[in-house]
Amino acid sequence: MVGSRRLEGAVRVPSILISGASIAGPALAHWLGARGWATTVVERFDRVRDEGQNIDVRGVGREVLRRMGVEEAVRAEHTTELGLRFVDERGAAVAEFPAAQGDGRDSATAELEILRGRLSAVLHAHTPGTEYVFGDQITSLDQDEDGVTAGFASGGRRRFDVVAIAEGLHSRTRRLAFPGDHVRELDMYAAYLTIPRTADDDRWWYWHQCGRRRSAMLRPDNLGTTRAMLFFLSETRGLDDLDPSARTHVLRRTFADARWEVPRILDALDSAPTYFESVGQARLPRWSDNRVVLVGDAAHCASPISGMSTTLALTGAYVLGNELATAPDHRTALANYERLLRPFVDRAQKLPPGTPRLANPQGRRELTALRGALRLVAGVQRFAPSLPAATPADKFTLPDYPAA
Ligand SMILES: Cc1cc2nc3c(=O)[nH]c(=O)nc-3n(C[C@H](O)[C@H](O)[C@H](O)COP(=O)(O)OP(=O)(O)OC[C@H]3O[C@@H](n4cnc5c(N)ncnc54)[C@H](O)[C@@H]3O)c2cc1C
Structure with missing residues (x-):
């Protein structure tokens, strides 16, 4: 086991510092905490963040939640969405894809759907032995053969056996160990x-393609509000670095002529809790450098388009945690983690050709063609239980590890 040594009959408890308290971070803390490691999670924000929308946990990700013992808690937070409906500028349905029937337990295609913030809260509550440090972040990492010394923005320095970076796609700490x-x-x-939810909001996920490579969506949640999303394609870099008022200005200008419920969404921009990101994938030739390792989106974000990032994060945390706790040393553990997970990640990161342009048409001709195709697929799928997963979440068998 990594870092444990017998000293005069006593076993030293191995320790890990995990940076990021969203999904991958607390999940990794769970697996290592369950095996007796001292786990510390540092989060840049002053709390567990609750922004974000409905995320899917698919296939093997559900199995990880089951093995963690939180599947029922997650199921209780289900958003109860009925399915996906594409709509035109007047709100008329173009095509409809009902959600899978049943409770999802027995169906390979059924999805467990939860708000990202609620999943994060469930995982946080499920790691009571973990030390959480909010409102701080790593500023330096110095590693040697025996451990890693982390420096913090708050001024302190602490020593750990392993440091895991779970900071998401645009991780800053990643640069310290993986330049570039x-x-x-x-x-x-x-x-x-x-x-705010209105009387007209129901339990469907609505997707309106606005033309000029823009989309708007409305989705139900289980908290009495409505989740809205605005997507737009742009080659301009750095819009995610703008301050909130400049960002609001960009969104208002970009969607100014869009119809359907878009004016309502734009009206809410000044007061609505908002998470704004540039969409991308993390691609790294390796996920660890000696005792520093990447987990979740920081290692292998597949993008929201894939619908797989959360499943990958949960699966990666399971494999990494159990490897660190059971392999003879950290090098073997981190090599196994990458060897086991990499093929699954490679498959999940392969997006359908033309993504994301095809789903966000430019002009009327493209829009008409897309709507025709959606109607056709919906017609065929009327006889099938659900829209199939875009990526093969069931094509990974979780390794079994000796009991803790
Ligand atoms: C606020 C938020 C909203 C999201 N909304 C959606 C959504 O609606 N749909 C969707 O598909 N995906 C969304 N995602 C992404 C989704 O959560 C991930 O794709 C997936 O669940 C894998 O999670 P992760 O834990 O690896 O990374 P993330 O969920 O990205 O979490 C990273 C965590 O690290 C923290 N962090 C970042 N930098 C530092 C630092 N320097 N020091 C310490 N902590 C740091 C962040 O605050 C965050 O808590 C969202 C992520 C966040 C953070």
């Missing part, structure tokens, strides 16, 4: 908003 730019941009921005 590892984000493959998809030339797309996404704004996720929480807006």
Whole structure:
């Protein structure tokens, strides 16, 4: 086991510092905490963040939640969405894809759907033995053969056996151990908003393609509000670095002529909790450097378009945690982690050709062709239980490890 040594009969407890308290971070803390490691999570924000929208946990990700013992808690937070409906500028349905029937337990294609913030809260609550440090971040990492010394923005320095970076796609700490730019941009921005629910909002996910490579969506949640999303394609870099008022200005100008519910979404921009990101994938030739390792989106974000990032994060945390706890040393553990997970990640990161342009048409001709294709697929799928997963979440068998 990594870092444990017998000293005069006592076993030293191995320790890990995990940076990022969203999904991958707390999940990794769970697996190592369960095996007796001292786990510390540092989060840049002053709390567990609750922004974001409905995320899917598919296939093997569900199995990880089951093995963690939180599947029921996650199921209780289900957003109860009925399915996906594409609509035109007047709100008329173009095509409809109902969600899988049943409770999802027995169906390979069924999805467990939860708000990202609620999943994060469930995982946080499930790691009571973990030390959480909010409102701080790593500023330096010095590693040697025996451990890693982390420096913090708050001024302190602490020593750990291993440091895991779970900071998401645009991780800053990643640069300390993996210099260079590892984000493959998809030339797309996404704004996720929480807006007041109106009497007309129901339990469907609505997607309106606005033309000029823009989309708007409305989705139900289980908290009495509505989740709105604005997507637009742009090759301009750095819009995600703008301050909130400049960002709001860009969104208002970009969607000024869009119809359907877009004016309502734009009206809410000043007061709605919003998460804004440039959409991309993390592509790195390796996920560890000696005792520093990447996990979740920081290692292998597949983008929201894939619908797989959360499943990959949960699966990666399971494999990494159990390898670190059971392999003879950290080098073997980190090599196994990468060897086991890499083929699954490679498959999940392969997006359908033409993504994301095809789903966000430019002009009327493209829009008409897309709507025709959607109607056709919906017609065929009326006889099938659900829209199939875009990526093969069931094509990974979780390794089994000796009981803790
Ligand atoms: C606020 C938010 C909203 C999201 N909304 C959606 C959504 O609506 N749809 C979707 O498909 N995906 C969304 N995602 C991404 C989704 O959560 C991930 O793709 C997936 O769940 C894998 O999670 P992760 O834990 O690896 O990374 P992330 O979920 O990206 O979490 C990274 C965490 O690290 C923290 N962090 C970042 N930098 C530092 C630092 N320097 N020091 C310490 N902590 C740091 C962040 O605050 C965050 O808590 C969202 C992510 C976040 C953070």
